[in-house]
Amino acid sequence: MFETLSDKLGSVFKKLSSKGKLTEKDVDEALREVRLALLEADVNFKVVKDFVSRARERAVGGEVLESLAPAHQVIKIVNDELVVILGGGQQKLRHATQPPTVILIVGLQGAGKTTTTAKIALHLRKGGQRLLMVAADPYRPAAKDQLATLGKQIDIPVFAEGNSTLAICSNAMKRAKEIAASIVIIDTAGRLHIDEELMSELSELGKRLSPTEVLLVADAMTGQEAVKIAEEFNAAVGLTGVILSKMDGDARGGAALSITSVTGVPIKFIGIGEKLDALELFYPDRMASRILGMGDILTFIEKTEAATDEKKLKELERKIRRGGFDLEDFLEQLQQIRKMGPISQLMEMVPGISNLSRKLPQGADEKQLKRVEAIIFSMTPYERHNPNTIDGSRRKRIARGSGTTPQDVNQLLNQHRQMQKLMKQMGRGGKFTSMLGLR
Numbered sequence: 001m002f003e004t005l006s007d008k009l010g011s012v013f014k015k016l017s018s019k020g021k022l023t024e025k026d027v028d029e030a031l032r033e034v035r036l037a038l039l040e041a042d043v044n045f046k047v048v049k050d051f052v053s054r055a056r057e058r059a060v061g062g063e064v065l066e067s068l069a070p071a072h073q074v075i076k077i078v079n080d081e082l083v084v085i086l087g088g089g090q091q092k093l094r095h096a097t098q099p100p101t102v103i104l105i106v107g108l109q110g111a112g113k114t115t116t117t118a119k120i121a122l123h124l125r126k127g128g129q130r131l132l133m134v135a136a137d138p139y140r141p142a143a144k145d146q147l148a149t150l151g152k153q154i155d156i157p158v159f160a161e162g163n164s165t166l167a168i169c170s171n172a173m174k175r176a177k178e179i180a181a182s183i184v185i186i187d188t189a190g191r192l193h194i195d196e197e198l199m200s201e202l203s204e205l206g207k208r209l210s211p212t213e214v215l216l217v218a219d220a221m222t223g224q225e226a227v228k229i230a231e232e233f234n235a236a237v238g239l240t241g242v243i244l245s246k247m248d249g250d251a252r253g254g255a256a257l258s259i260t261s262v263t264g265v266p267i268k269f270i271g272i273g274e275k276l277d278a279l280e281l282f283y284p285d286r287m288a289s290r291i292l293g294m295g296d297i298l299t300f301i302e303k304t305e306a307a308t309d310e311k312k313l314k315e316l317e318r319k320i321r322r323g324g325f326d327l328e329d330f331l332e333q334l335q336q337i338r339k340m341g342p343i344s345q346l347m348e349m350v351p352g353i354s355n356l357s358r359k360l361p362q363g364a365d366e367k368q369l370k371r372v373e374a375i376i377f378s379m380t381p382y383e384r385h386n387p388n389t390i391d392g393s394r395r396k397r398i399a400r401g402s403g404t405t406p407q408d409v410n411q412l413l414n415q416h417r418q419m420q421k422l423m424k425q426m427g428r429g430g431k432f433t434s435m436l437g438l439r
């Protein structure tokens, strides 16, 4: 899934990350390569064009270029925009207020409708629903047999009585009542190509049944053809969702990356194999990070964002400007950093911050942090606010209290002084937070 695109984007970002500071030209060049990669992945050209222009607009702003990790900011922007074209948030299946919920499955022959019908039934039964599957294809007896076989495999009833599509469906609704099914999934007949007859039959079915969901099953491997099919089905019968089947065999991903932007219809599931459990809910954000293969960096950016309390930062900035960054703040800062996970790992993830880490007190690792905490906890509040008053005898007392040596205490005081100086420098002009790349 998305292998080609992943590889291409990976090398674009690797090049970008190796640069450190970025110019507008660097960003443009990278985005040009992103554009090519998307086109090669068979993404709709209009979608690509909008994608690149939105990404560029966000990426060449001063804040990104001046941040300490501009390459990662650019990656984040590309990630965000991927999420947008993939549809934004996850779209759940709707349920009827008055059961049964009726799900109409439509699509061309061979797209995977029958298989997907059984997959969805299995998926919904896990959620505690009572299901009925309907083989609404009076033309091909084999279609009914296929669904019946799948039904047996997963022990879900299949209904197929009637001599027309409409008759089968209305009989099925009666049966659903009898067995108190909460969800009815209707597998309709397909055609090799879109034709008038199929469309008018489906649109008639839509009027009669007023289904809760009309889901198009489209073969992801057909790329832009799948997008075209989705447009036509949407115009004729009104889709509430798309299921992209055969994603497991699709290395490019053009259909997935275009279909929602072009049609406005969300992808609700993807099929990732022939087996009946090979169905996944579609999460645009997870898909984007899968494409970028940058889960770790995105996680880092998220963690920093989560661990950063905007109000506290503001307060800190004010203190720094006043030169009042005391040991209490020092401790709090360290704890904030610690919330983000193992420091060494975090520092490695972001080149900008790894530069900074060299300037931070040496050896700011987990063990050190614990010791620092112990030392500060052994101080009185007065001492924490006024570290300059800590003389030899106080040092000894604090060392004893924290199970450390007076040298350790001394070292901490030096580190604090160093950090205070550093922060005062960066605090000028309110640059402290952007220095950490947190904005």
Ligand SMILES: Nc1nc2c(ncn2[C@@H]2O[C@H](COP(=O)(O)OP(=O)(O)O)[C@@H](O)[C@H]2O)c(=O)[nH]1
Residues within 6 Å of the ligand: 107, 108, 109, 110, 111, 112, 113, 114, 115, 116, 190, 217, 245, 246, 247, 248, 249, 270, 271, 272, 273, 274, 278
């Ligand atoms: N690899 C793979 N094969 C699939 C997937 N979904 C369906 N298929 C296969 O596609 C073929 C056609 O599926 P079928 O459900 O009969 O399509 P229908 O004509 O639309 O009902 C079958 O061989 C399925 O096993 C999928 O997500 N991945």
Ligand SMILES: [Mg+2]
Residues within 6 Å of the ligand: 113, 114, 115, 143
């Ligand atoms: Mg079928």
